[in-house]
Amino acid sequence: MSQALAHIVDDDEAIRDALTWLLRTRNVAARTWASAEEFLAGWQPDFHGCIVLDIRMKEMSGLECFDVLLERNNSMPVIFLTGHGDVPMAVSTLKKGAFDFLEKPFDDNALVDVVIRAMETDARKQASQETQATVAGRLAQLTPREQEVMQLVLAGKFNKVIADELNISMRTVEVHRSRVFEKMGVRSAVELAQLLAPGRD
Amino acid sequence: MSQALAHIVDDDEAIRDALTWLLRTRNVAARTWASAEEFLAGWQPDFHGCIVLDIRMKEMSGLECFDVLLERNNSMPVIFLTGHGDVPMAVSTLKKGAFDFLEKPFDDNALVDVVIRAMETDARKQASQETQATVAGRLAQLTPREQEVMQLVLAGKFNKVIADELNISMRTVEVHRSRVFEKMGVRSAVELAQLLAPGRD
DNA sequence: CCCGATATTGTGGTCATCCGCAGTGTGGAA
DNA sequence: TTCCACACTGCGGATGACCACAATATCGGG
Numbered sequence: 001m002s003q004a005l006a007h008i009v010d011d012d013e014a015i016r017d018a019l020t021w022l023l024r025t026r027n028v029a030a031r032t033w034a035s036a037e038e039f040l041a042g043w044q045p046d047f048h049g050c051i052v053l054d055i056r057m058k059e060m061s062g063l064e065c066f067d068v069l070l071e072r073n074n075s076m077p078v079i080f081l082t083g084h085g086d087v088p089m090a091v092s093t094l095k096k097g098a099f100d101f102l103e104k105p106f107d108d109n110a111l112v113d114v115v116i117r118a119m120e121t122d123a124r125k126q127a128s129q130e131t132q133a134t135v136a137g138r139l140a141q142l143t144p145r146e147q148e149v150m151q152l153v154l155a156g157k158f159n160k161v162i163a164d165e166l167n168i169s170m171r172t173v174e175v176h177r178s179r180v181f182e183k184m185g186v187r188s189a190v191e192l193a194q195l196l197a198p199g200r201d
Numbered sequence: 202m203s204q205a206l207a208h209i210v211d212d213d214e215a216i217r218d219a220l221t222w223l224l225r226t227r228n229v230a231a232r233t234w235a236s237a238e239e240f241l242a243g244w245q246p247d248f249h250g251c252i253v254l255d256i257r258m259k260e261m262s263g264l265e266c267f268d269v270l271l272e273r274n275n276s277m278p279v280i281f282l283t284g285h286g287d288v289p290m291a292v293s294t295l296k297k298g299a300f301d302f303l304e305k306p307f308d309d310n311a312l313v314d315v316v317i318r319a320m321e322t323d324a325r326k327q328a329s330q331e332t333q334a335t336v337a338g339r340l341a342q343l344t345p346r347e348q349e350v351m352q353l354v355l356a357g358k359f360n361k362v363i364a365d366e367l368n369i370s371m372r373t374v375e376v377h378r379s380r381v382f383e384k385m386g387v388r389s390a391v392e393l394a395q396l397l398a399p400g401r402d
Numbered sequence: 403c404c405c406g407a408t409a410t411t412g413t414g415g416t417c418a419t420c421c422g423c424a425g426t427g428t429g430g431a432a
Numbered sequence: 433t434t435c436c437a438c439a440c441t442g443c444g445g446a447t448g449a450c451c452a453c454a455a456t457a458t459c460g461g462g
Contacts, residue, residue, distance in 0.1 A: 143437085143438065143439085144438095145438075145439065145440095146438095168439085168440065168441085169440070169441055169442080170441095171440080171441055171442065171443090172439070172440050172441065175439085175440080175441090176439085
C-alpha cells in the first residue's frame, strides 16, 4: 500500500513547486503532476491522501478530470483551486462530492489546513473501506447455498424453519450455518448480524 | 405531524408571491415568511419539507438564520437564493450542509426540481429519524441493569459468561435478557443486533 | 407502613444450537 | 476415470436459550 500523498495537479510549474514546498514544510508529503492526463494515466486505485486540482489547465480541465475520477470510483478527497471560478461551478463540484473549492489567491494556512483535513478524512474512509472489503471478500467465499442459509439466519429464523423453506433437513442447515460462521470469522449469529450491519454515525 | 411545506423566507413580497405561485402550480405546498426573525420565531421542530432562504434581507441575513437553524438541529434541507453571492459564501454554506445555493436570476424549472429533491431528501431523513427515535425511546425504557445485560448479549457472550461478569446468577441474566427483548420489541438477539446497527447507505 | 419498580435466585422442563462421527450423491476438472 | 468441491442426511450427545412457577430483598413514594 502506497503512502498517503497530496497529489498536486497543475500545469504551472511555479505553482506546483510552491505548493510542494508549502506542504512539505508542514510535513505533508506531496507529489506533483503536470497535467490532468498525466495524473489520470499514473493514477492507481491504491493511491490515497488527497488531490489538489487546478481547474484551468491546458487540454483537460480539472473539472473534466474530476468527472473521470468519479467514474473510476476514486475515493480521495478533491480540493479544487481556481482563479476564475464562479458560484455555479463551485456549487456543482461540491454537490458532486468535492472536498473543497478555493479561489486564488488563497491563504497558505487555509490551504494546508484543508489538505490536512482532507487527508484525515481519507484515512478514515480508507480504514472503513478496508473492513468493508474484507467482509465482501469473505461473503464471496460462501457458496450459493451458504449465502441462502445465511440470509434466513439473519432473518432470525430457526434452523427448523430454514430447513422447511429450503426443503432440506435440519442437519444440512446446521452444516451450512456452521460453515458460514467459520468463513465469516464469527462465532454467533449476533456477531454476524453486527458484521453485516455496521454502525452508522 | 404537520404537512411537508416549502418554507419561503424572503423580505421581498413580490418574490415570495412569485415563488409561491411557481411552486403551487407544480403541486408543491408552500408557506411564506417575511423575515428570518419571523421564520425563526414561528419555527417548530416538527416542521418538515425544505427551506428556501434568501441571503440578503433586512435585519438578519439568510446566513445568520442558517446558523441559528444549525444550532437548533434543524434537519430540513436549506436552499439558498442570492443575487450577490460569491464563491467563498457558496462553499461555506454547502460545507455546512446547505442543500443548494442558487444565484438570481434562477431558472424556474431548476428551482422547482431542487425544491422537490430537497423535500424528497427530507422525507427520507424524516422516516429514518423516526425509527431512530423509536429505538431510542425503547432503549430509555430499559433499566440500567437491563442495558448492561444487553451490551453483553450484543457482545455475543453466553448467559453463563454474562452472569460471571456481573456476579449474578444465570437465571437473573435470563430474566433481564427476556425483558430486554420484550421492551425492545424483538424476539431474538439477531433482531436486536440489527435494530441497533441499522444498515448504512 | 404498604405498594410498585427493580433486582435477585432456584427448580425443572422444553426447545434450539452445535458438533463429532459416518455416509451418499453429483458435477466438473485434471 | 479419479479427485474434489459442494450439497445433503441421520444419530446421539453436550450445551445453551427460554419459560412457567415460585420466592426473597431493597428502595423510594404515597
